[in-house]
Amino acid sequence: MKKTALSVVVTMLATAGGTAQANESLNVSAYGGSWGDALQACIFTPFEEATGIDVVVEPSASSVTLSKLQAEASSPIMDVAWMDGGVSELARDSGVVAPIDPSLAPGLAGVIDQAKYKTEGGGIYAVGNGYFAVGIVYNSEEITTPPTSWEDLWNAEYAGRVILPSAVNSIGVPIFAAFNALAGGTLDDLTPGIEKMKTLEPALFFDSSGVANSGFQTGEGVIGAHYATQAFTMADGGLPIAYAIPKEGAMASDIRIHIVKGTKNSEAAHKLVDFAVQPAQAGCLATRLQVGPSTSGVELPPEVAARMPWGADGSIDDLAVADWTAINAYRDALSEAWTRLASGN
Amino acid sequence: MRIGFWGAILLLAAPLAFMLAFFAAPFVAIAFNSLQDPDGGLSMSNYVRLVTDPYYLKAMGTTLSIAGWVTLITLLLGYPLAYFMVFRVRKRWLKRILYILVVTPLFTSNVVRAFSWIILLGRNGFVNDLLIWLHLTDKPLPLLFNKVSIIIGLAYIMLPFMILSVAAILQNLDHRLKDAARDLGAGPWSTFFHVTLPLSLPGIVSGALMVFTLCVSAYVTPSILSGGREVVMSMLVFQQYATVLNFSFGATLAVALLITAFLLLAVYHSARFAFAKARQMRGNHAA
Numbered sequence: 075m076k077k078t079a080l081s082v083v084v085t086m087l088a089t090a091g092g093t094a095q096a097n098e099s100l101n102v103s104a105y106g107g108s109w110g111d112a113l114q115a116c117i118f119t120p121f122e123e124a125t126g127i128d129v130v131v132e133p134s135a136s137s138v139t140l141s142k143l144q145a146e147a148s149s150p151i152m153d154v155a156w157m158d159g160g161v162s163e164l165a166r167d168s169g170v171v172a173p174i175d176p177s178l179a180p181g182l183a184g185v186i187d188q189a190k191y192k193t194e195g196g197g198i199y200a201v202g203n204g205y206f207a208v209g210i211v212y213n214s215e216e217i218t219t220p221p222t223s224w225e226d227l228w229n230a231e232y233a234g235r236v237i238l239p240s241a242v243n244s245i246g247v248p249i250f251a252a253f254n255a256l257a258g259g260t261l262d263d264l265t266p267g268i269e270k271m272k273t274l275e276p277a278l279f280f281d282s283s284g285v286a287n288s289g290f291q292t293g294e295g296v297i298g299a300h301y302a303t304q305a306f307t308m309a310d311g312g313l314p315i316a317y318a319i320p321k322e323g324a325m326a327s328d329i330r331i332h333i334v335k336g337t338k339n340s341e342a343a344h345k346l347v348d349f350a351v352q353p354a355q356a357g358c359l360a361t362r363l364q365v366g367p368s369t370s371g372v373e374l375p376p377e378v379a380a381r382m383p384w385g386a387d388g389s390i391d392d393l394a395v396a397d398w399t400a401i402n403a404y405r406d407a408l409s410e411a412w413t414r415l416a417s418g419n
Numbered sequence: 420m421r422i423g424f425w426g427a428i429l430l431l432a433a434p435l436a437f438m439l440a441f442f443a444a445p446f447v448a449i450a451f452n453s454l455q456d457p458d459g460g461l462s463m464s465n466y467v468r469l470v471t472d473p474y475y476l477k478a479m480g481t482t483l484s485i486a487g488w489v490t491l492i493t494l495l496l497g498y499p500l501a502y503f504m505v506f507r508v509r510k511r512w513l514k515r516i517l518y519i520l521v522v523t524p525l526f527t528s529n530v531v532r533a534f535s536w537i538i539l540l541g542r543n544g545f546v547n548d549l550l551i552w553l554h555l556t557d558k559p560l561p562l563l564f565n566k567v568s569i570i571i572g573l574a575y576i577m578l579p580f581m582i583l584s585v586a587a588i589l590q591n592l593d594h595r596l597k598d599a600a601r602d603l604g605a606g607p608w609s610t611f612f613h614v615t616l617p618l619s620l621p622g623i624v625s626g627a628l629m630v631f632t633l634c635v636s637a638y639v640t641p642s643i644l645s646g647g648r649e650v651v652m653s654m655l656v657f658q659q660y661a662t663v664l665n666f667s668f669g670a671t672l673a674v675a676l677l678i679t680a681f682l683l684l685a686v687y688h689s690a691r692f693a694f695a696k697a698r699q700m701r702g703n704h705a706a
Binding site: 277 | 543563647648650655661662663664
């Protein structure tokens with residue numbers, strides 16, 4: 075009797091081990107918060123249902139994901155990583171991402187060319203998963219004439235109440251580069267941008283969107299450079315917050331998918347990439363996050379289309395996508411100047 | 420029963436191994452990393468950059484001054500509270516409830532607590548509304564996204580540590596000493612300053628040490644409540660590691676912070692030692 079009980083347990087353990095082995099799993103580094111929720115609902119959950127491959131998500135901001143990948147480079151734990159434009163190029167340069175093979179991810183054929191990021195050798199190191207925009211977000215109760223230009227942030231009426239992304243936020247550095255360019259500077263010469271910024275009185279510099287949103291909510295700030303998505307979220311939550319595309323063009327970037335170099339699950343990782351760029355998934359992300367699909371042929375309902383980063387009737391060509399390779403070459407200097415400006419040094 | 424030599428070694432081995440593996444070894448690695456220049460060669464260039472740039476020295480100053488203020492505030496608020504809980508509250512169950520109330524905030528995430536302060540300290544927040552209602556100010560005060568908000572946020576988080584370490588010492592204080600002082604004609608204030616306060620110094624010292632070191636290394640609260648307008652060392656370390664990706668300079672900032680904190684603690688301890696010695700001498704003379 076005893077023996078039988080034991081053998082039952084052994085059989086159960088063996089079966090459990092067997093199923094665990096049959097159930098492949100992927101370690102994925104992706105965003106937290108509402109972006110993470112959207113990726114989970116639009117991509118990871120349906121992917122698990124469709125393929126039986128488990129997706130284990132470790133949430134972190136893009137730059138933190140990159141430092142994680144660098145630290146783990148000798149024995150990678152992650153298989154697939156979502157990172158923003160800008161950080162993506164840094165990941166390419168530090169050699170922590172592997173080329174994506176289009177023959178293993180046939181869905182890439184439906185992705186527009188600009189969103190297939192290639193190394194000089196021609197290999198695809200990242201695939202775009204949707205464009206987002208940073209424009210002017212303002213309190214429509216306090217500001218009745220919609221702002222039209224980045225210059226409006228310097229309006230004396232808003233002194234001390236301007237909200238801007240910090241150098242830790244992935245759009246902080248490119249925003250400063252953009253302001254510097256508007257002031258007549260170049261990446262080699264940040265002085266015009268620095269001088270221009272000294273005439274602006276900010277309320278706060280945000281590391282994460284949550285802090286910016288609280289700043290708008292509590293009235294600390296009435297205008298600022300912030301993500302369009304967040305403006306729509308606040309407006310939908312009943313706050314008097316509106317979004318305006320500046321005439322200089324909204325600054326755009328995108329979220330991108332990468333396969334981690336040295337992954338032991340390359341095939342499953344390619345399956346996830348293939349799944350994530352399908353029109354259904356891109357449409358779902360567009361609806362939930364207002365990101366512009368980088369997959370072609372995605373049909374969007376009019377209310378979703380109106381909130382695309384390129385505006386209701388625009389297209390990808392209307393976006394001022396940041397030149398990350400150039401910005402990254404000056405990242406240290408831009409980041410330091412921006413932090414010093416923020417803390418008034 | 421006495422523990423033999425080998426027994427003691429055996430007992431010490433586990434915590435020692437733990438400290439070596441998870442503190443000493445990583446620290447050596449970080450310290451080594453901080454001495455590397457971008458090409459991987461050994462150099463002091465990172466430290467030269469740190470010392471010659473007033474920006475980093477200023478961040479160090481901000482960090483230490485915030486930690487100092489928070490220590491002072493938690494002491495001034497925490498000591499009376501601990502005193503009250505230990506000496507004034509007679510009922511055991513009430514004492515227990517008070518201890519639970521002191522500890523409860525520690526169960527909430529620092530992120531949540533920092534965001535709550537944004538709502539409370541904001542332009543349209545509760546604190547400003549109250550000040551305006553009381554006619555103490557006619558327009559909202561800038562309480563948020565500066566040193567003030569960081570100090571308020573940290574003091575709130577650190578208060579339980581101070582209360583608990585002071586209360587632990589007061590609890591074990593010999594009550595008869597207070598009675599004796601009163602018997603010998605000392606007034607309540609005199610009793611407090613000459614008997615209770617000196618005897619509770621160990622609690623103040625351990626509380627202050629804990630609060631100060633926790634403040635020096637705090638990241639979440641300053642990064643949320645500074646609004647980027649003030650920079651503390653932990654924020655610079657994070658920036659170097661996570662966005663600039665200059666790991667060796669990040670390591671330099673971290674090591675410099677640790678060394679400065681150690682130096683300050685050494686000064687603090689030697690001052691205390693000298694002070695205690697002076698007291699002892701005075702006592703001997705009086706006798």
